[in-house]
Amino acid sequence: MAKKKTIRTIPQERTPMREEPAEERRRNFSEVACGYTLEQAQREAERCLLCPDQPCVRGCPVSIDIPNFIAKITEKNYHGAYDVITDTNLLAAVCGRVCPQETQCEGVCTVGDSLEPVAIGRLERFIGDLAIAEGWTNIPYIEPNGLRIAIVGSGPAGMACAADMAKAGCDVTVYEAFHEAGGVLKYGIPEFRLPNTVVDAEIGKLIKLGIKFECNTLVGRLFTIEQMIAEMGYDAVFVGVGAGYPSFMGIPGESLNGVLSANELLTRCNLMHASDFPKHDTPVQLGRRIAVIGAGNTAMDAMRISMRLGAEQVHCIYRRTKAEAPARAEEIHHAEQEGIEFHWLTSPVELLDDGNRGVRGMRCIRMELGEPDDSGRRRPVSVKGSEFEFECETVVYAIGTNANPILGQTSKLKLNKRGYIDVDDNLATSIMGVFAGGDIVTGAATVIEAMGAGRKAARSMKRYLGLRDTDVVYRPERIGSDSTLFGIDLGERNHARLHEVRI
16 A cells, blocks of 8 residues: 655655746747656656645636546556546646646645645646647547537637537537637747647547537627527527737827737737748738736737847836736746846836837836725826836737627627626526627636636536536426436436347
8 A cells, every 4th residue: 555645755846847948949939848758747746645635626627636637647647647637628738838827726735835836737738748749539429419509719618618518419610710720729829838739739639529610700790699599500609709809008109000919919920920921921010129018928928929029128017016917927937037128116108109100119107006906906006206208119018808899799698897798607698598608708817717617608508408417416496296207307308229129
C-alpha cells in the first residue's frame, strides 16, 4: 500500500517550465511557454496530496476530477489521465494554457497553504499536448435521437455545449461569423500564448463527434434566431457569441487615424495573419511608439503583439497600480521581460492631433487611489495639476468589451440594461427553446467559465428536450401517477432498439 503523502514528503518547490528567452521571442510569434517534459510532469504530479475534500475540483468551473487525473500521471497512465479530463473538458490543451488557474483550481490548492500550489494547469496542458501528439480521441458510441441543435458562436461556450449535445445523440450545427471556427480562441489570443494548431486539433475532435461547422455565417443578418426555430427546423438553439464589441473612453481625439481597439488589432494579427504581410493581404500600420490603454490579459496581448510587429516602444497606460491590474501575473511578467514600459496610476484625458488627422500623442493625468468602488478595488482619483503629454503614433484601447447589438436588434430576445442576453437560472432566454451562456450573458469572463456555461446550458437543453442527462439525476415536476410507461418517464425521448428474432 502506498505511503500517504504529507506536505513534508512531497517535492517542496514547484517544477519550473522552460520559456523561450525574452530577447528572442519578442520579435517572433513562437510559443513562449514550452510545456513540461515527461520527467517534469512526473515530478510535479508527485506534489499533489490527493486531498479527500478536493477543493481544486470545486474551484474548477467545469469540475474536472483533478486529483484523479494527477494520480493517473503518477501511475504513468497518461491515457487514463486524458480520459478523466475529457469526461468534463474536451479542450485540455487550450485550458492548460490560457485559464487563470491561480484564481481557480490552484488558488484553493491545499499545498498552496504552505508551499507553492501544484501546477495543475501545466499538468493539464501536458496531458492535452500528449493527446494531440499521440492522436488520442474519446469518441463514445452515439445513438442518433433525431433532434437538431443549432449553436451560434464557435467559442468556448459554444464548443462545450455542442460537444455535450452531440454526445446526447443530437444532430449539432455550429454557426460562426468568421471564416474560421474557434471564436475568441482564434481571434483573441496570440499564437505565442495559444498556437492555432492546438485550437484546430481540439476542433478536430469535435468534428469527429459529428458536429458540423458553418463559417462565414452571421446569424441575425442571414437569418434570425426565430427563423432557426420556426423555419429551419431546429429543436433548440444555444447562443454563445461572446461579447466582442469594444469600449472606448469618450475623450477628445478618439476619431483620429491611429486609434483602434485591441479586438481589431488582435483579430487582424491572429485570424488574418497581419504578421505575414504582404504574404497575407492584411496590413497593420502601427507607428514606432504604441500606447495601449488598459492592463488586462487583452491589453498584455495587444502590447506583446505590437512589439513583435516591429514597434520600437510599447507603453501600458493604466489608471490603477500593478496590484489592481486584472491581467494574470504571468502575463504581466512576460510583458515586462519583453521590454513593455508600464505607466501605473496614469489616465489619458485627450488624444492629440498631428495636424493631418493622425495621432501624435496623448495628454495624461496622474492618478492616486481613493476609497474602494463597486469592484472592491480602490477608486482612482485624478491628481490636480499633474497633466502631461505623452508621445505616440498609435493608441490601442483594451478597457473591456460589450455585447454586440446585432442579435438584440434582429430578434425578440430579452436583454438586460447592459445589452446582454437575459436568462433565467437554467440559462433559458425569453424565446422558448433558445438558451444562452458565456460572455454574451455575463460579460467578459474566462475560457473555462464560458465552457462551464456551455455545459450548464446543455444540461438545461437536454431537460427541455426530454433527454436523460447521465450527469444529472432529476425528477421532472410534471411526473404523476400516469406519466410513466414501463417505469420510464413519458417526457423522455429515449428509446431502445428492438431486434426481430426469427425462429
